[in-house]
Amino acid sequence: MxxxxxxxxxxxxxxxxxxxxxxxxxxxxxxxxxxxxxxxxxxxxxxxxxxxxxxxxxxxxxxxxxxxxxxxxxxxxxxxxxxxxxxxxxxxxxxxxxxxxxxxxxxxxxxxxxxxxxxxxxxxGFHFRFSAEAQMLRRYIDAGELGHVYSGKIKALRRSGIPGWGVFTNKELQGGGPLIDIGVHMLDLGLYFMGYPKPVHVIGKTYRELGNRPLTPTWGGQWDYENYSVEDLAMAMITFDNGASLHLEASFIVHMKENDRMNVQLYGTEGGCSFSPVGIYKDRHGTLIDIAPAYLPKVDAYHAEIGAFLNACRGEPTPLSTPEEGILVQQIVDAIYASADSGKPVTV
Ligand SMILES: NC(=O)c1ccc[n+]([C@@H]2O[C@H](COP(=O)([O-])OP(=O)(O)OC[C@H]3O[C@@H](n4cnc5c(N)ncnc54)[C@H](O)[C@@H]3O)[C@@H](O)[C@H]2O)c1
The missing domain is CATH 3.40.50.720 (NAD(P)-binding Rossmann-like Domain)
Known part of the structure; x- marks a missing residue:
């Protein structure tokens, strides 16, 4: 050793x-x-x-x-x-x-x-990549089961999940709200599945309608609604140089039925997929068919990520993100905020 x-x-x-x-x-x-x-x-x-x-x-x-x-x-x-x-x-x-x-x-x-x-x-720290579900999907996608992925949806939505600790509601210290905080997790995952195509155009819209009001807190505790300076909902459409497009939604708080929704859905020429619950959807031999795992090992994605980082430090190949992927995620985030500020589409 x-x-x-x-x-x-x-x-x-x-x-x-x-x-x-x-x-x-x-x-x-x-x-x-x-x-x-x-x-x-x-x-x-x-x-x-x-x-x-x-x-x-x-x-x-x-x-x-x-x-x-x-x-x-x-x-x-x-x-x-x-x-x-x-x-x-x-x-x-x-x-x-x-x-x-x-x-x-x-x-x-x-x-x-x-x-x-x-x-x-x-x-x-895009730890969702290390979940058993993400690794399963990546294997299917690499094997060509989805064909060309031409579109998809990214969701990082919380019904009421504004962190009451830390500085997550402070734009000056965090750069933004749910988009830069939790949206980036699912955005990275979607791009990781798609092979990180280059973003071309972005149209984005952000809202601050609920976070700055004393609404009902949940697991995050009471947040500082008086000094809430980030968006509470971000919506975007992103296009890529390979012709693909992604629709993105990210919220800390929004009136919806589910308590939270972290998902990537992709639509390809040979099949589609969903990260959570994990599934693959195809049309094969005259039948619309769903593929779901009968068994997946329980993986603590943070534990797996730290293990992969240590292995990478020792020169082993791992599915960790690269600095270049970090730039692309950040370019998309910048473009969504810029489009929301200007009210116009942005070329990346
Ligand atoms: N991967 C995930 O799922 C996940 C989850 C939560 C947070 N995060 C990220 O982790 C980071 C920290 O979040 P957190 O929840 O631990 O927040 P936190 O507020 O609990 O911890 C941040 C710590 O950084 C310290 N700090 C501030 N400025 C510093 C400086 N200049 N030098 C050294 N220490 C400094 C603070 O005193 C604090 O103890 C954020 O970037 C957040 O986006 C990631």
Missing amino acids: DKKLRIGIIGGGGIARGAHIANYFKYPDKAEVVAVADVNEDVLQLNRQEFGIEHTFTHYRDMLAKMELDAVSVCTPNKFHAGAAIAALEAGCNVLCEKPPAMNAAEAREMANAARKSGKLLHY
Whole structure:
């Protein structure tokens, strides 16, 4: 077994503790979380108590200078992704940066350049790729079961799911609302299935009709509706250079029947598919037929993602995202917001 990778965490909040550190701990032969950096001393204390991580820093640059790290998870609010990821790459670390890649495509490009210059890995936390359902669909799609995918729908909808913690309702720190927060997960998944075609035109519309009102909170707790500065619903149509199109919907709160809906539906010349519930739909031998798995293993997608990142650090091929895919996702997000602001279609 190679030496254990020395892992540092930048931003020790909810996702760092719940999905990153907890899962690195499940690969004790491959990795050791040796340090955490967070601007909040209370958060550092929590990390020391919960995980026994001895080395904690209030400035990530100090951690990068002192700890001789092999890899870093970036788990800060979106505004700080680019700075932290670039500093970590320049310090010679492989980087797993939480989604979205950054605040905008310009930052994602700088991150990709830093990755290229350093020769290190830069992956984004699009963990849905690692679910058993996504991997099953990818195998069917790669085998040509859908033919040419010419259209589809991306949904990341919550009936009432505005996060009451963190800074998810603050445009200045996050860059936007449900589109950049949860929409990007399903957008990445759809593009991953489609082979990441290049976006060409985008028309987008955003709304802030409910998030800025004291409506009924659910699992996310009470959000700060008085300072709610992001959209609560984003709608878009995206066209691609291979002739395909995607329709996208993303909400933190919207009046609908289901509590939440995270789905990718694709329509191809030989079949269609749905991610959740997972299924493939075809017309074969004179019969309309649905294909559904009789059995799929239960996969914790975060655990699988951390495992894949560690394997990638050791040079193994994995389905992790690339810096270039991060730029494309971010270009689409930028174009949706720009179209919504201008009221006009945008050429990417
Ligand atoms: N993949 C997923 O499903 C998923 C889920 C939740 C959050 N996220 C992403 O993870 C990131 C963090 O979200 P969270 O829910 O953990 O938020 P959080 O508020 O719980 O944690 C963020 C932490 O970053 C710290 N921080 C802020 N600025 C910093 C800086 N300059 N340097 C170091 N630390 C800094 C904060 O003090 C806080 O402890 C966001 O980008 C979010 O989009 C991803």
